[in-house]
Amino acid sequence: MLDTMGYAFTYPLFCHVAGCRVGCYVHYPTISTDMLAKVQRRETGFNNSDYVSQSSSLSAAKLIYYRAFAAAYGYVGAHAEVVMVNSTWTSNHIKALWPYASDRTQVVYPPCNTHAFGKLALRPRLPEIVSVAQFRPEKNHDLQLEAFARLLDDHPEYKVGECLTHTHFLLAECCY
Numbered sequence: 001m002l003d004t005m006g007y008a009f010t011y012p013l014f015c016h017v018a019g020c021r022v023g024c025y026v027h028y029p030t031i032s033t034d035m036l037a038k039v040q041r042r043e044t045g046f047n048n049s050d051y052v053s054q055s056s057s058l059s060a061a062k063l064i065y066y067r068a069f070a071a072a073y074g075y076v077g078a079h080a081e082v083v084m085v086n087s088t089w090t091s092n093h094i095k096a097l098w099p100y101a102s103d104r105t106q107v108v109y110p111p112c113n114t115h116a117f118g119k120l121a122l123r124p125r126l127p128e129i130v131s132v133a134q135f136r137p138e139k140n141h142d143l144q145l146e147a148f149a150r151l152l153d154d155h156p157e158y159k160v161g162e163c164l165t166h167t168h169f170l171l172a173e174c175c176y
Contacts, residue, residue: 003080006030024081025108031070032093039063046137074098075172084108109173 001014003024027151035047039169044053052058077083077098083105084090095102133139152159 008076008080013077013150015079022080023084024080025084025086026090026094027086029073029090029093029097030064031073031097033096036063036066036070039066070097076101077101080104082106086110 001010001018001020001022003010003022004027006027008024008030011022011024038045038048039052039059042048042056042059044050048062052062073081074097077094078100080098080101081093081104083098083101084095085105085107086109088107091105091107094105098105131141131144133141135141150161
């Protein structure tokens, strides 16, 4: 069985009940060490609301839950004979969370047609900033837009034209 969707909790079932060998390609861990650390520091974020982070008892309960979930996630991940991940960030988290599969974890970057990029004209062209990411709360697209706006405010020489700049911001805000 080769899992590419993130269904790690099915690995023991496929391994022990169906007798399958299990492999996986992990795009994003179900729980990350970043999430655990944020709850432990009682820091508000996409996975830790103000309500929880401001309460020592709720934070303690959530940390117990997260640690138990991370341990269970590590147990099921150990059933994968081959673990492929899409980045060093994911690799570091999977190795920390799935210590028994650490030696079987390899980074396999998503394919990219570099020949098409090679055909793009490099000059003359306008400077461009491209952000490619899934629309997930932890990607914090609002912060990217705020940083870009600040860059343009602090360095007006980077502006290509008011209309173009505002169009990009409007498109980004509409898509979010």
